[in-house]
Amino acid sequence: MEIAHLELLRELADRGSVTEVARATGRTTSAVSQQLRLLQRTAGVQLLERSGRGVRLTDAGEALARTAVKVSTAIAEAEADWDRYRRTATGTVRLAFFYSAGEILIPGLLDRMDAYPQIELITDERDVGEGDFDALVSDFDIVIAHRSDGGAVADRSRLHVTHLLREPVDVAVALDHRLAKLDRVTTADVIDEPWIGVPKEFPLDRVLSAVSLQAGRDAKIIFRTTHLPLAEKLVEVGRGVALLPRHSSRPRAAGRFALVPLAGIRAGRHLEALSRPDRAARRSVRLVLDALTAEAATL
CATH class of the missing domain: 3.40.190.290 (D-Maltodextrin-Binding Protein; domain 2)
Incomplete structure (x- = not known):
């Protein structure tokens, strides 16, 4: 799975709408939707479902969004360890x-x-x-x-x-x-x-x-x-x-x-x-x- 796609799913879990995710990440709504569809295809399960005029995460989508948090946190911790080693901030x-x-x-x-x-x-x-x-x-x-x-x-x-x-x-x-x-x-x-x-x-x-x-x-x-x-x-x-x-x-x-x-x-x-x-x-x-x-x- 692409880390960038996981980040978008996590943003959707936090912000609640594709429109808000697009605003926050500087993308168009169509680009966000396309990348979320690519993530869903890679995952092999339904991550999103229609809800009124928008979408919401399925149980599988919520689970993967929590995983996305762990992935991004692990990357940030690795970068922080390297910065400490280099004594940079x-x-x-x-x-x-x-x-x-x-x-x-x-x-x-x-x-x-x-x-x-x-x-x-x-x-x-x-x-x-x-x-x-x-x-x-x-x-x-x-x-x-x-x-x-x-x-x-x-x-x-x-x-x-x-x-x-x-x-x-x-x-x-x-x-x-x-x-x-x-x-x-x-x-x-x-x-x-x-x-x-x-x-x-x-x-x-x-x-x-x-x-x-x-x-x-x-x-x-x-x-x-x-x-x-x-x-x-x-x-x-x-x-x-x-x-x-x-x-x-x-x-x-x-x-x-x-x-x-x-x-x-x-x-x-x-x-x-x-x-x-x-x-x-x-x-x-x-x-x-x-x-x-x-x-x-x-x-």
Whole structure:
């Protein structure tokens, strides 16, 4: 079987349509379809079947797509071993991150990557819902994702997952707020406050849902934003309270607002680096992952 044909099958398994595979690989849809038919002929079994206006993988196609991942990972590992032997580290690494993760990780990451001038790091800011980060690995070598404490974890058997850190989430209140001087607050203390929230399906919203569940009534959300500095400003001027990630917001809190830990509930979010297994095996990607892990450890 042609490795390039196996790669197309794997792309189809990840992206779901021939049109998306063509877009991602710079081919025409007819060229992709033709090469997939050649692979099917070589395999000797049906790999694709019609589904509406498109196609989907059969059980045999799914099995061969998993094999394609193993093949590409093995090749990447062999190339990485050779690069280590030659003591070289070159290539382009595409990194997607969300805003608040960038604040606490990217400056230190760039400092660490100065040691590898032949690795080109291309970054792109992507902030999506908790369940939408996994799909980004098709277009990026590394995706920095976050998920809430206790949130359901999707099947990631096709992904390489690197845990970076758990970031506690605190309640942010104005300095003159009645709760600002407390060492910690309970859900009962804060549930009836006006809340500055984030869009639904984001990790901080899931934490606020847990707060509501424990308090026995819904939080009143008066404004939603993904931009933490805006949420901090609204808290500072007394518009409401908010759940804010500690490492991200603490440098801006002094003299503006107070961060108070929540008692009786596990409030936090997990930051993870997601990659395709074959890309994670590349030496250049591995060095960036190692640098991210080292930077996260400093927090």
